[in-house]
Amino acid sequence: MPKITCITTTYNEGALLLTAVGSILNQSYRDFEYLIIDDGSSQETLEILSRLTDPRVRVIRQANAGLSAARNAGLELAQGDYICFLDADDLRPNWSFAAIASLIDATQPDLVLCPGVLSDLRGQIEDFYDAAVFEQIAQFLPEGISARNNPKHTRLCVMAQQLEPQSANKVVGRSFLQAVGLHFPAPYFFEDIFFHTLAIVQADRIAILDCPAFTYFRRYQRHQITATTGELRFDIVSVAKLTLDAFALRPEFSDLAYRNVVLASCLKLIDWCETCLAHPLRATFRQNVREMTASIDPRFGEIQHDEGLSPIFMAALHRHLLVSNDRV
Amino acid sequence: MKGKPVNRLPEHQTSTADATVFDLDDQIELHAFGQTISVFAPKIDFLRADSLWRLRHIYQRALSTQSLAKEGVALDIGAGFGVFAVPFALACPGWQIFCFEPDPTAFAYLQKNIDDLALSQIIALPFAVGHTKEDAPSDAKAVCAALKRLQYDTEAKLDRLTALLPLRNHSKSLIHNGYLERGHNTSAEFSFVKVPTLAAGMLEVLSPTLLKIIAPKAEVEILTDLSQSKIDHVIGESWRHIPTSIQQAPSAGLRQTWIPRAGQSQFGLRRSLDISGQSSHLDVIVAIPSDGDVNFSWIADLLSDPSMEIRVLVVGDEATEPAKLALQTCSRSDPRVRFFHRPNAGQGSSWNFGRLQSSATHIAFVDAQSRPEQSFFQGLLELARQTGAEVVQGPFYGLEGEDPFQIPFGVRPQETHAALKPRFEIADTTYHRMGNFALISEPPTIWRRVYRRDFLDNRRIWFPEHLASMGEFVFQTLTLSAIPDVPTLDGVIFGHAPSKPAGQDMACCIIESFRILLNRAGGEGWNELSPLFQTFAFQLNKSVAHLDAQDQPAFLKSAAELWAYAHKLFGPDAFEQAPLDMFGSVTFSEHFAQVFGKLGPLSTSQAWEFLSQGSYCD
Numbered sequence: 001m002p003k004i005t006c007i008t009t010t011y012n013e014g015a016l017l018l019t020a021v022g023s024i025l026n027q028s029y030r031d032f033e034y035l036i037i038d039d040g041s042s043q044e045t046l047e048i049l050s051r052l053t054d055p056r057v058r059v060i061r062q063a064n065a066g067l068s069a070a071r072n073a074g075l076e077l078a079q080g081d082y083i084c085f086l087d088a089d090d091l092r093p094n095w096s097f098a099a100i101a102s103l104i105d106a107t108q109p110d111l112v113l114c115p116g117v118l119s120d121l122r123g124q125i126e127d128f129y130d131a132a133v134f135e136q137i138a139q140f141l142p143e144g145i146s147a148r149n150n151p152k153h154t155r156l157c158v159m160a161q162q163l164e165p166q167s168a169n170k171v172v173g174r175s176f177l178q179a180v181g182l183h184f185p186a187p188y189f190f191e192d193i194f195f196h197t198l199a200i201v202q203a204d205r206i207a208i209l210d211c212p213a214f215t216y217f218r219r220y221q222r223h224q225i226t227a228t229t230g231e232l233r234f235d236i237v238s239v240a241k242l243t244l245d246a247f248a249l250r251p252e253f254s255d256l257a258y259r260n261v262v263l264a265s266c267l268k269l270i271d272w273c274e275t276c277l278a279h280p281l282r283a284t285f286r287q288n289v290r291e292m293t294a295s296i297d298p299r300f301g302e303i304q305h306d307e308g309l310s311p312i313f314m315a316a317l318h319r320h321l322l323v324s325n326d327r328v
Numbered sequence: 329m330k331g332k333p334v335n336r337l338p339e340h341q342t343s344t345a346d347a348t349v350f351d352l353d354d355q356i357e358l359h360a361f362g363q364t365i366s367v368f369a370p371k372i373d374f375l376r377a378d379s380l381w382r383l384r385h386i387y388q389r390a391l392s393t394q395s396l397a398k399e400g401v402a403l404d405i406g407a408g409f410g411v412f413a414v415p416f417a418l419a420c421p422g423w424q425i426f427c428f429e430p431d432p433t434a435f436a437y438l439q440k441n442i443d444d445l446a447l448s449q450i451i452a453l454p455f456a457v458g459h460t461k462e463d464a465p466s467d468a469k470a471v472c473a474a475l476k477r478l479q480y481d482t483e484a485k486l487d488r489l490t491a492l493l494p495l496r497n498h499s500k501s502l503i504h505n506g507y508l509e510r511g512h513n514t515s516a517e518f519s520f521v522k523v524p525t526l527a528a529g530m531l532e533v534l535s536p537t538l539l540k541i542i543a544p545k546a547e548v549e550i551l552t553d554l555s556q557s558k559i560d561h562v563i564g565e566s567w568r569h570i571p572t573s574i575q576q577a578p579s580a581g582l583r584q585t586w587i588p589r590a591g592q593s594q595f596g597l598r599r600s601l602d603i604s605g606q607s608s609h610l611d612v613i614v615a616i617p618s619d620g621d622v623n624f625s626w627i628a629d630l631l632s633d634p635s636m637e638i639r640v641l642v643v644g645d646e647a648t649e650p651a652k653l654a655l656q657t658c659s660r661s662d663p664r665v666r667f668f669h670r671p672n673a674g675q676g677s678s679w680n681f682g683r684l685q686s687s688a689t690h691i692a693f694v695d696a697q698s699r700p701e702q703s704f705f706q707g708l709l710e711l712a713r714q715t716g717a718e719v720v721q722g723p724f725y726g727l728e729g730e731d732p733f734q735i736p737f738g739v740r741p742q743e744t745h746a747a748l749k750p751r752f753e754i755a756d757t758t759y760h761r762m763g764n765f766a767l768i769s770e771p772p773t774i775w776r777r778v779y780r781r782d783f784l785d786n787r788r789i790w791f792p793e794h795l796a797s798m799g800e801f802v803f804q805t806l807t808l809s810a811i812p813d814v815p816t817l818d819g820v821i822f823g824h825a826p827s828k829p830a831g832q833d834m835a836c837c838i839i840e841s842f843r844i845l846l847n848r849a850g851g852e853g854w855n856e857l858s859p860l861f862q863t864f865a866f867q868l869n870k871s872v873a874h875l876d877a878q879d880q881p882a883f884l885k886s887a888a889e890l891w892a893y894a895h896k897l898f899g900p901d902a903f904e905q906a907p908l909d910m911f912g913s914v915t916f917s918e919h920f921a922q923v924f925g926k927l928g929p930l931s932t933s934q935a936w937e938f939l940s941q942g943s944y945c946d
Binding site: 014 | 362397419420586593594717785850
């Protein structure tokens with residue numbers, strides 16, 4: 001069995017896909033398999049996939065079922081001890097698997113969290129959006145590994161929850177995933193917050209990588225889901241509801257700071273989705289959000305004024321809880 | 329504990345190297361490329377901090393965005409104590425790395441680190457790298473042979489290679505220890521040294537695929553010398569302007585590049601893998617009118633530079649006098665000029681058509697009233713490439729008087745609202761950044777700008793062809809609403825004659841243009857709407873004053889209807905900066921109240937539907 005399985009889902013990326021594929025096949029670390037789940041692409045992408053002859057690559061085709069379903073198909077088929085994801089238009093630097101494997105060997109984690117790099121629309125190269133949170137974590141946990149019995153562990157989870165819920169920033173133990181039954185919430189988009197929250201809260205051992213392991217590209221040359229202004233954005237409300245309900249069943253729910261940060265991270269995404277949404281849809285979206293927040297465990301409405309929560313998270317909490325204050 | 333470096337320094341540096349002793353306190357930890365290692369580094373705070381900053385913020389980030397092959401040859405020019413080469417060699421064991429470091433102290437540390445970590449794939453050379461034109465050795469063949477031998481025989485004698493190289497002037501900073509720049513800097517801050525210098529052109533024999541360059545004041549010469557080499561990755565930092573034309577040779581490798589300008593992280597040489605299939609040049613699309621006085625001598629001026637960087641697409645009716653004049657001016661035999669015959673096409677239609685024929689990464693749209701200075705578009709293309717900005721622009725002024733094409737010498741435009749903005753260097757001029765909202769509220773000046781083609785395509789921004797006028801206004805608003813700022817070049821300018829007075833259909837075009845914009849703003853989820861609303865009020869009030877009295881009520885009613893739809897769609901908060909009294913018309917207010925009242929029970933999406941339907945110009 002390979003040490004690492006990397007899963008990429010494709011949907012009409014065309015030649016852009018070769019960037020992601022090349023970056024994986026050029027990894028200096030060789031003990032991995034690469035699963036490409038094609039989610040119903042048209043001919044151009046299929047032709048590119050048909051030309052991949054590296055024995056470490058497995059291409060699986062399915063009828064279009066959405067990103068979450070495609071990733072879940074990959075999870076089912078993965079054979080590696082650890083699983084990571086890479087979007088078809090992104091890239092992993094060629095040292096990333098070696099660094100990840102080395103950290104895994106040293107710490108035996110359930111979950112590795114990795115910093116990343118952002119290439120923005122103007123080609124400006126910066127640290128990924130959550131670099132400041134990684135800095136805080138490095139200060140708080142210089143040893144870079146925490147187990148559940150570590151007194152710092154809950155606090156680490158609270159900080160980690162504030163990282164961007166990106167699939168590329170996680171490497172997850174396959175046995176851990178099977179044990180907790182974690183998957184992506186098909187058929188929804190904006191699915192990452194669910195996986196992010198439940199991976200962090202359920203992992204017994206969390207390790208932090210200290211070098212960038214992926215690059216997220218914002219491009220004009222391709223339409224990205226994160227740029228949509230349409231009804232797809234309503235998915236975030238459903239995904240937030242699933243996330244909050246699942247978290248409410250966890251023992252960690254009793255920790256007020258943790259509860260706050262999980263709610264805030266969902267609301268932050270909801271706020272972002274609303275600001276990207278077409279105006280004619282916004283009223284309905286807000287109504288959906290109100291109904292969603294009214295339906296979650298009322299204890300989510302208690303706020304601890306914790307200095308550890310960044311202002312943008314705090315603002316999201318206040319904005320939404322004021323709306324539904326009468327219920328709290 | 330102390331260690332001494334293995335001395336591989338050539339004779340002229342032996343005394344300094346012998347004096348270098350290494351204290352274990354001199355070690356610092358490097359975290360990069362997945363490696364954590366302790367290396368020896370000179371005990372100079374500035375040098376350490378500077379090197380570590382560059383490792384983390386430039387080298388590691390840049391290589392995180394590029395897919396490296398398993399094997400390759402890297403040139404590390406300005407290697408210092410090995411801050412890049414050492415972790416890179418550990419992370420990429422299939423790569424051979426040639427380090428060039430002329431400073432004896434830094435070189436001694438570099439060699440110590442290589443030896444301690446047994447990094448046999450690094451070959452350290454105590455040379456500066458210079459320009460073939462000035463630093464060519466007397467026996468180039470022997471230098472190339474010696475360099476090639478180093479690839480296979482690491483024990484090859486450096487002294488022999490060193491003896492073949494000319495000694496060239498460099499200036500060493502006395503304040504920032506470790507900073508060495510090309511040339512003789514006469515400032516008291518510098519001391520003068522002569523160092524053996526290898527002409528960059530010689531490095532081609534090593535077949536490099538990655539170039540890391542820290543060579544203050546020698547960057548342009550080195551990159552020029554290597555401009556034909558098949559290099560896939562170029563990273564570093566620059567201390568002066570590096571023209572992007574250096575990177576444009578068609579056979580020069582992938583040239584994925586990230587070299588920010590020191591102190592200006594938003595500016596610098598950048599290039600990522602191109603997947604668009606577009607050609608990296610600027611197409612200037614010239615819409616030719618069917619009549620009127622025109623002058624196209626500027627097209628010939630524009631093409632006086634023989635490079636293929638700027639090309640011209642002329643679109644118009646070939647049978648008309650202006651088109652004939654344009655064709656006479658810009659020779660048909662010049663492959664950089666193409667003419668497209670489009671009878672009876674409006675200006676917006678011609679620009680759209682020209683764009684569809686273009687394969688360029690950058691596009692400009694100009695008209696018969698244009699008179700750009702000779703280097704105007706070269707400057708804008710350079711600014712666009714160095715900032716990566718979606719839209720860049722230059723200053724302009726209006727051409728008036730009997731001869732509209734006579735540029736009054738000595739007159740330069742004053743962009744007063746930008747006077748206090750910080751200026752940044754670019755080539756021999758400067759630029760500043762103008763906020764998009766300030767520009768939206770100005771009259772359209774789309775012809776003084778250069779646009780990224782992928783941006784226009786991604787945002788589906790075209791000229792509305794059904795509008796006899798106001799198309800430029802729609803285009804300007806759509807482009808500027810989608811970006812944060814516009815880098816604006818100082819210096820060279822664009823002359824533009826005032827447009828013809830508006831025709832009788834101007835009123836309906838104003839209404840229709842705002843319908844288009846409000847519809848786009850609603851569908852695309854614009855969040856900053858005030859500039860659009862302010863401009864609407866400004867245009868409306870201006871137009872009313874020019875309309876015949878009998879036409880005013882219908883115009884105001886149509887405008888009020890739009891305003892009511894917008895209120896319903898965007899909600900009251902969006903109008904905090906745009907109160908009803910901006911319009912100063914009772915008719916407008918009354919009709920607004922009437923329509924808004926009718927919309928009361930309807931949903932916002934129905935208001936948007938109204939904005940999506942039909943045209944006020946039908």
